[in-house]
């Protein structure tokens with residue numbers, strides 16, 4: 001079985017999730033499409049990189065990310081740094097002929113995303129973006145229902161991604177609140193996951209009408225590189241600095257196939273932790289999903305007899321997408337980790353079979369075009385074409 005050496009850049013939250021996935025993928029999916037070998041990890045300092053190598057199981061560490069890319073033994077470069085570094089790292093990795101697994105959003109804007117797309121196309125390397133929520137088996141099952149025509153032509157998509165980890169104004173000003181690093185706020189960080197799912201399930205966006213808001217306009221300055229996602233609170237005597245990105249993004253969508261949609265993303269939704277919901281109405285039925293009950297998909301079929309109509313709940317398990325590799329009994333519980341393991345499996349499968357990856361940098365570029373159109377629509381207060389072709 002072929003081994004693939006992984007070089008991972010950025011040793012924070014996502015490095016942990018990806019490292020678990022590399023270890024777990026062959027344990028779930030066997031025979032595995034390839035064996036990930038955790039070869040080298042980079043972070044900002046020698047100390048944090050070394051610490052991460054021990055913790056996450058990498059053989060070597062470095063404080064210079066270029067060393068990961070220059071390493072002849074590395075087959076896959078995995079980019080888990082904040083968004084401002086994605087373009088430079090991905091272009092360098094493509095030029096070095098490495099396959100690239102990159103965290104979302106692809107970059108800070110469509111201009112950067114296009115440079116990345118051109119680089120991977122020119123180099124002919126595999127490229128995938130880590131929009132892992134679409135790998136939740138219940139969402140993959142929704143895709144199956146839709147493709148089989150079970151709910152007919154789709155008329156409407158409603159999506160939400162509501163969080164509260166930074167609803168407290170004393171949550172620190174991490175990189176996620178700085179435009180120069182993140183590109184945008186809630187929109188790029190969590191809104192893009194729902195945009196990815198909407199494109200996956202419904203289709204391409206034609207135009208958007210958006211409102212972006214920043215309710216919390218300054219936050220305590222954070223010290224240290226790692227974003228604690230609001231768990232380390234500042235106090236009133238800590239110096240504050242301005243927030244220059246949105247903390248709420250709401251937008252309506254006209255899809256190219258005629259469907260209509262809306263998405264709301266906020267980090268100010270007290271009581272909502274990772275509240276990703278989808279409701280899809282078709283001519284013959286409806287589908288509902290809530291990530292906080294992620295083993296369940298609710299489906300409604302209009303051609304059920306009148307006295308039997310109602311949403312039914314399907315618990316995902318061995319009979320459903322990815323079920324052959326996951327737990328042997330329905331409702332044992334799908335977690336965030338499983339979505340990352342499935343993502344890793346799909347990426348390695350695409351490399352081993354020389355097949356197309358999804359979502360790839362082309363999808364990431366389109367999502368970046370959509371985000372740019374959302375920003376432009378909010379500024380102009382008008383519908384804005386996405387320019388996705």
Ligand SMILES: NC(=O)c1ccc[n+]([C@@H]2O[C@H](COP(=O)([O-])OP(=O)(O)OC[C@H]3O[C@@H](n4cnc5c(N)ncnc54)[C@H](O)[C@@H]3O)[C@@H](O)[C@H]2O)c1
Pocket residue numbers: 009010011012013014015042043044065080081082083085103104105130131132189225226227
């Ligand atoms: N798919 C998801 O569900 C999901 C969830 C969270 C974050 N993300 C994405 O993952 C990426 C990373 O987010 P995170 O939450 O892991 O951030 P994080 O702040 O926890 O970790 C980022 C790490 O990158 C390191 N770093 C920064 N610049 C570097 C450089 N030049 N060289 C080497 N290391 C560098 C930092 O020291 C830190 O360890 C972002 O693009 C983010 O949008 C995706």
